[in-house]
Amino acid sequence: MTLAASLDPKNCLSVLVKEENYSDLKDRGLWIQKNNKKRRINARIITRLEEVELVIYAVKSYDMANASGLIKDYKGKIIICQNGLKILNYNFPNKNIVYPMVTSIGAETISLGVSEFKGTGLTYIGNINEKEPLPNNFTNLFRYEFFKVNSVQNIKDYIWCKAVINSAINPIATIYNLKNGDLIQDKYWNKVEELLLESSNVAESEGIIFPNNPLESARDIIEKTPTNMCSMLQDLKKGRRTEIEEINGEICNIGRKNGVQI
Template sequence: MKISVVGAGALGTFYCAMLSSSGQDVTLVCREKDAAALSKGIQVTGAVEVSATPSIATSVPSSDLVLVTVKAYDVGDAVRGIKPKPGAIVVVIHNGLGPDEAAASIIGKGHVAVGVSYSGVTFMGPGNVRLAGYTETVLGSVEPEVATRLSVVREALEKAGLKARIAGDIRAAQWEKLYANIAINPVTAITGLNNGALLEVPELKALVANVVNEAAQVSKAMGIVTSVDPLENTYKVIRDTSGNRSSMLQDVTRRRRTEIDALNGKVCELGQKHGVPTPYNDTITSLIKGIEHKNMVRGQ
């Protein structure tokens, strides 16, 4: 099976290194400016120590499996160059809600699946990432014909030493991670604190509760039924990742655009659609937009 990983950031480099080091046929698709550096090899340090030399390309070759690991706002552009052959699966691994739907609208029916990744990866430089921890990748698709083919994706990940499972309701699985993401990512990005501080500072713990409880009301109004308690699970994720620097904190530190629109911004959008007030998520979204604006002005 030919596998392509689109995106050579933290997550893409991690998945590519793990898959390639397990002997699978993997191509890492990157920007032109990074190709020379990545051709020398990629590595993961930290919780695992892995080196690999996958094939490097700047466009997506014909593949049986494509993992799209770019930021939520880049998914549309990333999948436009994918022309999947019959039976190929394109797994969009992303935070938040919406990017996989955007991918399906471009690629068409019969190919797109979702990956929900529980991993803490820090980008150290082209081809070099540090893993704080990995739990699992949850796979699923809203298209039944795609969902029935996901066992090949799970097997590829498991061969690479990565726990994976197929969810019966991938939308519920996305919300389960979203609850934690909308609390951890923006609040750490605003404060500059590691995840664990969100439970150590009483005022921040209260803010986390308000942000998550709003989202839970939105998902309830949408008929989403999750297998976890939104707030208790968020607290658990914070405890389990207490030393991590969230991906959004990494983004604002590097003066990059964040995924706020697919996270808290999406909660606000859906809340308005379903008649659920979201004042805490509205405020959080506005603050992150302000930080993005500041970083953009400084970068000019």
Template sequence: MKVAVMGAGAVGCFYGALLARAGHEVVLIGRPLHVQAIERDGLRLEMQGFDQRLRLAASTEASAAQGANLVLFCVKSTDTETAAAQLRAHLAPGALLLSMQNGVDNAERLRAVLPDHEVAATVVYVATGMAGPGHVRHHGRNELVMEPSHNGEAVARLLNAAGVPTTISGNVRGALWAKLIVNCAYNALSAITQLPYGRLAQGEGVPDMLDDVVDECLAVARADGVEVTGDPHAAVRLIAQTMPTQLSSTAQDVARGKRSEIDHLNGYVLRRGQTLGLATPVNRALHALVKLLEDKAGAGGQAA
């Protein structure tokens, strides 16, 4: 199968690399720095028991997705509509797009721009990062949970065969919210302090603050008719134990002077709460503080 990865950052490069290892024709669409490194040296995939360079196509142009049967849509939530519009003229009629993004409304936003194409919201559970241009490093996990779609079963089989544990769920919205809650708990705090999760969770008053964030998010989700999967309080506690050295993506964006996804994390909960008549003061404070950091870095108008 021809697979296009729109937004070849850490997540896109990692899953694109696994599909390329499985023999699929993969093209990575990303930023010039990474594309140039991949064209010159191949994509370096570093994970437990494996460190190798893979030869696969890379481009800075959305037109490289021409003819792809499957599109892994991995751009930042801030760029969803722009990237979708760039793809529109190049998508094959039966192509399936997997929205593999943070936040809970990206699939809906994609469908609004691409009404003639199939989109499946997909929850991504992976710890991975770009260690340098064209170099992706995997730290743990790599499961996907997809919402049902016309070609979903076939794509799930393809992903499982490539070493990506993939399930199809009728409650992807609840799973997206469960992940959103973890992101709301840690991402902003990690960005504000530039501390990893393990250190954060040990801070004075922080465990209670994390509980407050979770409670606000759950109240909004329930008022919105969402059945959140699992135990979000337990999931938040577990992250500090299983990923103690991890800095959030928001922290990394702020440190680089980039615009973050905070509007689609704590900011989303804040907006939904306002719509539903629910106060979310802790999420409001975290969102405001990260926006101040972005403004201080001059990142307010930059693309993420």
């Protein structure tokens, strides 16, 4: 929802939803909340993809295969925003040009159709094929109110950096039922550091050159989003599947393959 709210209002926006949620969302609308102020998102609600210039794909990594059926006839450009590493090897049905987006903003789903913005952070976007340039208008799609978007060439390194950070912040916050700001306490931060080191070693075995120091970036995220509940903890509290396998599990698999002790 935060992605939809962040798009410049000059864009003609449609939000593709599950059929079972269509009637409720049609009646209630889509809303973003920030600093106890709530505003309606100007978007059409649809259940089937129409003819569009660009698709922004924001689904859980384990839902990629199922959700791709919704865009099976779409041949255009795709911006994809999700956690984990599977995007690096995923092939969309029509060999679409894919632009991964990596962000550290904090947001929480309050109820169906309502999200609360919890804290800002940096956002990066690039072409999965580093030889292809990014369209000039992509970074202008988003309003700075939520997303400060930077165009980068080495998006793979940013995807890995985010996965490494998530592999430390998310499990510790989830196991101990903490908001991000609580992780700054030494007894939790030490555990975050240990996981960061293990995951960083795996990334380096893949030849990844971190664009930012993961330790410093993790601390920066925690300080900028102190009231945010990480997505893994949100999922657990709502009885949904988490992305532990897609984040930590994938890093462990790659580490074993490369002979990294974890």
